[in-house]
Amino acid sequence: MKKQHLILALVLASFQFANAQFTLDGEFRTRSEYRHGFGNLISDGADAGFGISTRARLKAGFKTEAYKVFISLQDVLVWGENRQILPYDENNSFAVFQAWAELQLGSGWSTKIGRQVLSYDDQRILGGLDWAQQGRNHDAALIKYKKNKFALDLALAYNQDYSHPTGFISSGTAYNTKGFFSYKTMQMLHAKQKWEKLSGSLLLMNNGFQEFDLAGDADGISNLQTIGTHLNYKNGSFGLAANAYLQTGKRQGDVAVKGASLFSLDATYKVAPKVGLGIGIESISGKKEDSAAFFPLYGTNHKFNGFMDYFYVGNHANSIGLVDLHLSAKFTIDKTSSLMIKALNFRGAEALPSGEKSLGTEIDLVFKKKFKGYALVLGYSQMFASDGLYELKGTTKALASGTQNWAWAMLVIKPKFLSGSK
Numbered sequence: 262m263k264k265q266h267l268i269l270a271l272v273l274a275s276f277q278f279a280n281a282q283f284t285l286d287g288e289f290r291t292r293s294e295y296r297h298g299f300g301n302l303i304s305d306g307a308d309a310g311f312g313i314s315t316r317a318r319l320k321a322g323f324k325t326e327a328y329k330v331f332i333s334l335q336d337v338l339v340w341g342e343n344r345q346i347l348p349y350d351e352n353n354s355f356a357v358f359q360a361w362a363e364l365q366l367g368s369g370w371s372t373k374i375g376r377q378v379l380s381y382d383d384q385r386i387l388g389g390l391d392w393a394q395q396g397r398n399h400d401a402a403l404i405k406y407k408k409n410k411f412a413l414d415l416a417l418a419y420n421q422d423y424s425h426p427t428g429f430i431s432s433g434t435a436y437n438t439k440g441f442f443s444y445k446t447m448q449m450l451h452a453k454q455k456w457e458k459l460s461g462s463l464l465l466m467n468n469g470f471q472e473f474d475l476a477g478d479a480d481g482i483s484n485l486q487t488i489g490t491h492l493n494y495k496n497g498s499f500g501l502a503a504n505a506y507l508q509t510g511k512r513q514g515d516v517a518v519k520g521a522s523l524f525s526l527d528a529t530y531k532v533a534p535k536v537g538l539g540i541g542i543e544s545i546s547g548k549k550e551d552s553a554a555f556f557p558l559y560g561t562n563h564k565f566n567g568f569m570d571y572f573y574v575g576n577h578a579n580s581i582g583l584v585d586l587h588l589s590a591k592f593t594i595d596k597t598s599s600l601m602i603k604a605l606n607f608r609g610a611e612a613l614p615s616g617e618k619s620l621g622t623e624i625d626l627v628f629k630k631k632f633k634g635y636a637l638v639l640g641y642s643q644m645f646a647s648d649g650l651y652e653l654k655g656t657t658k659a660l661a662s663g664t665q666n667w668a669w670a671m672l673v674i675k676p677k678f679l680s681g682s683k
Contacts, residue, residue: 282325285679288318291672292394298644298665300570302656305663313340316394318358324681326365333359337394358396373403379416379559381451382462382491385504385523388561397559401447410455418447435479436471441575442513442558444468445482462491464506468558470513483511485518487558498531504543508555516579521555522546535593539603545573547582547611554579567605567623569642569667571650580653582610583620597631609649617649635674642667 297309318335335358336350343351361375378389379399390397401418422438436445446469453462466487474480489506508521527541543565547554557565557573566572566585577583589603607620621644628639644650644665651658 282323282681283679284320284322284677284681286320286322287674287676287678288316288320289672289674289676290316290394293670295668297667298569298662299642299667300574300576302644302646302651302654302665303662304656304660307662314338314394315340320359328365329363331359331361331363332357335396354395356395358398369406369408371405373405374401376400377403379403379449380561381414381464382453382493383502383504384561384564385491385525386464386466386487386489386506386558386560387449387451388559388564390561390563392561392563397561399447399559412451412453414449414451416447416449416451418444420445435473441578442468442470442556445471458494458496460493464489464491466558467510470511472515483513483515485510485512489523500529502527502529506555506557512553512556516553517551518555519552520546521552523555523557537591539587539589539591541587543583543585543587544610545583545585547609548579549611554582567607567642567644568625568627568640569623569644569665571623571644571654572607581613584608584610599629601625601627607650609653613649613652615649615652617647617652619647620650620653621646634676635672638671638673640667640669640671 291313292315293311293313295309295311297303299310303309315338316335317338318333320331320333322329322331324330334355336355338354339352357376359376359378361373361377363371363373365371376398378397379387379401380389381387384390388397399416399418400420401416404415404417406413420436420438420443421434422436436443447467449464449466451462451464453460464487468485468487469482470485472480472483485508487506487508489504492501492503494501502525504523504525506523508518510518512518523543523545525541525543527539529537529539531537545555545557546552556578562573563570566583571577572583585605585607587603587605589601591602592600594600603625605623605625607623609618609620612618623642623644625642626640630637646661646665648658651661
């Protein structure tokens with residue numbers, strides 16, 4: 262806690278530098294959720310879940326001609342998680358979300374070093390996962406080049422933990438941090454070119470995962486390669502976006518991956534000034550005899566395959582693949598409010614043991630309203646499960662609730678305490 266207090270004191274002390282180079286922003290975001298089938302099928306008779314969480318962030322930035330520095334502190338508070346008059350945060354949710362410095366090297370080159378968000382294209386493989394209150398970040402060094410409409414980013418990461426009780430690094434170089442696709446090493450190259458109506462990018466990424474033998478000793482590195490492209494075309498009211506990614510190598514647990522794939526195509530059309538329509542399909546390969554399933558790794562997965570998070574959000578990591586066919590409509594009600602409606606039909610890319618492929622249909626609705634200085638966002642989703650989804654989730658249909666739904670409300674305030682002139 263002393264380190265956290267010191268960082269906070271340094272940020273607050275920076276008020277004295279309130280000039281054109283210094284900014285101090287905040288974010289207060291509270292979300293209430295009613296869960297009756299979110300993420301998994303709920304049993305008949307089971308009580309729905311209800312909870313409230315708050316994300317509080319303090320963001321400080323300083324910029325000169327030679328460098329930029331940015332620090333973002335956050336705490337994620339679940340209402341009631343700490344007992345009354347507790348002298349410390351029992352769940353240790355306070356964190357440094359971002360802390361980086363970017364040095365300008367000249368001729369379009371720069372380097373960004375530290376804890377940062379890596380977000381590219383439509384965030385399918387690398388994204389900030391802003392929906393999650395904790396968000397997603399990476400500890401990495403980023404070498405950047407930009408000239409005209411071309412951009413090139415090279416990210417390098419080597420992760421370690423000081424796990425010894427005395428505070429010194431553990432013997433050897435074993436990376437003991439456990440978690441969903443937590444990597445020891447990463448090398449990522451992202452290149453993007455823009456034209457008048459088309460943009461295209463290329464992603465090459467290698468992730469090295471620490472492996473352990475039966476005795477718990479470090480036993481080498483499993484390397485997983487992800488290669489692919491994102492294309493985006495825009496011409497007036499019509500838009501078209503495509504993804505194509507392949508994975509090969511070995512994922513966590515020394516599990517072989519051979520030619521796993523993700524392909525998607527989405528079309529949008531603005532039929533009226535205040536009405537936009539969309540249609541799309543995404544196909545993700547699943548587990549096969551000689552290969553694990555494709556997994557979208559560090560993307561903003563909540564954005565895809567339905568907001569109820571039945572797939573690829575903390576679950577469905579090495580199961581049958583998924584075919585997601587979706588339709589959407591967005592209505593701009595006025596200058597401050599909008600409504601989005603989306604319908605998604607899910608099928609397995611491979612059949613379940615029963616031979617079933619149909620998984621169900623989900624309906625998502627999101628309403629946004631901006632007020633003076635803050636915004637309110639409301640959402641409702643319902644899953645109409647097929648027999649295959651009960652089989653996939655290991656739930657007996659006769660014991661499951663007939664209604665699987667989720668509703669939420671979110672208040673967002675982003676105050677600007679200090680803002681340098683442009």
